[in-house]
Amino acid sequence: MNTVAFSPSRTDAPTDDVGLSPRELQVLRHIASGHTSQQTSRRLGISPSTVETYLIRLRTKLDAPTRAHLIRAAVRLGL
Numbered sequence: 427m428n429t430v431a432f433s434p435s436r437t438d439a440p441t442d443d444v445g446l447s448p449r450e451l452q453v454l455r456h457i458a459s460g461h462t463s464q465q466t467s468r469r470l471g472i473s474p475s476t477v478e479t480y481l482i483r484l485r486t487k488l489d490a491p492t493r494a495h496l497i498r499a500a501v502r503l504g505l
Contacts, residue, residue, distance in 0.1 A: 458500035
C-alpha cells in the first residue's frame with residue numbers, strides 16, 4: 427500500500443507512484459466516498475468545473491474511463 431504525503435500548500439506536486447497531486451487525491455477520495463462533483467466542489471472550495479477537470483485528469487492518469495473505474499482505482503490505492 428502506498429503512503430501518501432499531504433501538503434495543503436502544494437497542490438500540484440506529485441505525491442505517489444501514479445503521479446497524483448494532493449488535490450487530485452482529495453478529489454478522488456471524495457468521489458470514492460460517494461460524493462457528487464457538486465458536493466466535492468463545495469467541500470473543497472473549488473468550482474464544479476474544476477472538479478470535472480480533475481476528474482478528466484484522474485481518468486487519464488488512472489486509465490479509468492468511468493466514475494466506477496475511478497472508485498476501483500481508489501480502492502486499489504488504499505484510499
